[in-house]
Amino acid sequence: MLKTFRTSDRTLMVLFTIFVLAAPLIMAPLGAGYPDLMQRFAIYGIFAIGFNILFGLTGYLSFGHAAFLGVGSYSAVWMLKLLSINIVPAIIFAVVVSGLFALLIGFISLRRSGIYFSILTLAFAQMSYNLAYSVLTPITNGETGLQLDLTDPRILDTVNETSQVASPSFLGLEMGDTAVVQFLGMDLQFNVGFYISALILIGMFYLSLRIFRSPFGMILRAVKSNQTRLNYTGFNSRPYTLTAFVISGMYAGLAGALLVCMDPLAGADRMQWTASGEVVLMTIMGGAGTLIGPVLGAGIIKYFENIFSRINESVVEGWFSALPDGVTDFLTAVVSPFLGSGWHISLGLIFMLVVIFLPGGLVEGASRIMNLVRRLSQTRKTTSSPSVARPLGDDESPEEPPPGSVNTRES
């Protein structure tokens, strides 16, 4: 059993790496192959993976994870302003600060579980948002957002060009640098910022894989399945849940730091409760408690937000223009409310369908399809031995509660 686990993990890791690194090629036909969106895929993937370590493993539903994203962003911008335009100090500092912040919030919030925990984290996040929005304006620059400036001290950088604001870079490579390659009539955009985010995403995915497979991960699962029973056995679970909370907060801080490295502006909006809700949506849609699910969910939601929201009525009309006039008008009228500024509607519908029919998220859908295919191919071969092989990415064992379940017991 151990052996199959390892091989399937290795395949998963290899496939994931290939898929992420080839993203410019895969995304281009989908209209998503431009640096900004691909960077977002990778960064929000990291954010969701981190959230999943907490929610997927322990079942603790944090509704305030955007606070860590925001704290990471602000600390990273300050490092870019004060220390150096190199992204490394910014990222390290952001992860440390968000880790400490998570320690503080986790220490208080984890005294309760279930809905009380969710509300506590939500309250902390909204508090941080309001602090960033108005009270801490000197640090956060309020609604306008914190930006780099021509007059930033940047004490580690020796050469300060004074006519342009420097853009964040790594070893002299600016995050915005892009190589455009023509391929089958498409412009493939290979962007430095994306590849840096992608490499970090792969690293973070591997880390999360190891956490899932570690004894520590087992304890977290135990917390999810029955924390009360765990406590009755004389096991103090709180240090473990707190560690999971801090790790997950650091993931969020890392994502926040990367966001500002790609686009050096930190706004208070990214700490709002809608942003916290978004990462919950991502994780549940992809499949909470699965490895690949959160990344998938993050990709889908960001795709909707950035591509569907930009399909306006004239574009829809263009699709149906070959049809007769009346039909065009009718189809446009039917389809366009779900696109453009109505993208939330279609996202909501898809989310409802996923939650109702695939409680395990899209990963469950994928595994059902794979099972179906396998069963069909088996009946064709008329081999009757039942298969025990597990589909990729699905690491739920049957004894565990369904992946979407929330830790609702009050302890």
Add this chain to the structure above:
Amino acid sequence: MSDYYLNRRKFLQGSAVLGAGLVAPTIFSRAASAYTNEPGKGSVVLGFNVPQSGPYADEGADELRAYKLAVKHLNGEGDGGMLGTFSSQTLKGTGILGRKVEYVTGDTQTKSDAARASARAMIEKDGAIMITGGSSSGVAVAVQSLCQDAGVIFMAGLTHSNDTTGKDKKANGFRHFFNAYMSAAALAPVLSQHYGNDRKAYHLTADYTWGWTMEESMIASTEALGWETVNTVRTPLSATDFSSYIAPVTNSGADVLVLNHYGSNMVNSLTNAVQFGLREKMVNGKQFEIVVPLYSRLMARGAGKNVKGIFGSTNWHWSLQDDASKAFVASYGKEYGQPPSQAAHTCYVQTLLYADAAERAGSFNPCAIGEALEGFEFDGLGNGKTLYRAADHQCFKDVLVVRGKENPTSEFDLLEVVNITPVEQVIYEPNHPMFAGGSLGKCNPGV
């Protein structure tokens, strides 16, 4: 299951992968063209980035209508609008520099983050050569700095904060709209004339860059009259109910309420203030008054009869009787069945100004366009003689002081122009304290 260890072999594998990852990016180099998104022979893409949701959604919708109209006129469709009255006669309805004008739209959601994401998508995905729009100064400042970094021109739409062309000004950004300082300078004489010089003012202020500078400007110009500022309270931009902010006003001893609010913020706060009976109150032996420094017709319509008799300032109003305004109102009215708002006007004008600058410069290079716009004097776009000042990329023109009409004749006829304040009264030095602290930097063509 606990195979959580690191041996030499794995360490070597890991290092190799890491090394390859570090070396891989060195293949990147910037693409070889003269500037970002150099357009091809056939067409040129403009990016219209407006709020389609959030407190400024009404303005955003009107801006988008104006942009579409401008594109039509530039491409030679429709009746040409202000192309005919514009003092610089380079635009012939043949697109810009012989290229057909195409456009992409995006939703800023009145949030800096979302606006920048949308603008980046326009630049990186759609190849937009110029970004315009914004109905919030916070967004405008954020997108302006993005455009500076990316090397495209930003033609600011509706943004009224002093900071946009003050401490946050950028070489690639240009603003036609007036600003908070000008509003306050134009309003002060009118307020003094109608309300006297012995007043106590209470400020409710939208909590972001525009609100801050609007409040600062209003305090400066009213205190110069001899008014006293009782209190200033910041309200969040996302607020929809202002009752809790209005209630303390009644006991503060103030006899004037200054609403540094815009869009649906102003509609709601004014409605709340009227519901609290502020306008019927007598304080310190004087009639209680409300002032809205920045007015628009869309807001007046939203607030309904509550706006009657309330003073404010505006960049442009559709009832102006010069040829340019009449041509624009006629053309817009024919297209959409309603008169344009000031937001629509400034966005339309900015698009024309960009197109004209490109024609005169003979290039889409942001630096060439910047040069063509700097110090450009023009007329025939609805505001009379106007100057694009080179020192801060701000337009200087007359400012209208308006008042809510007592007896509106139609649903659009809600404001009357009380005073056209000549530009000499509202102009300021580029290093004025309210605008100091920033630097334009150098124009950035992006390559």
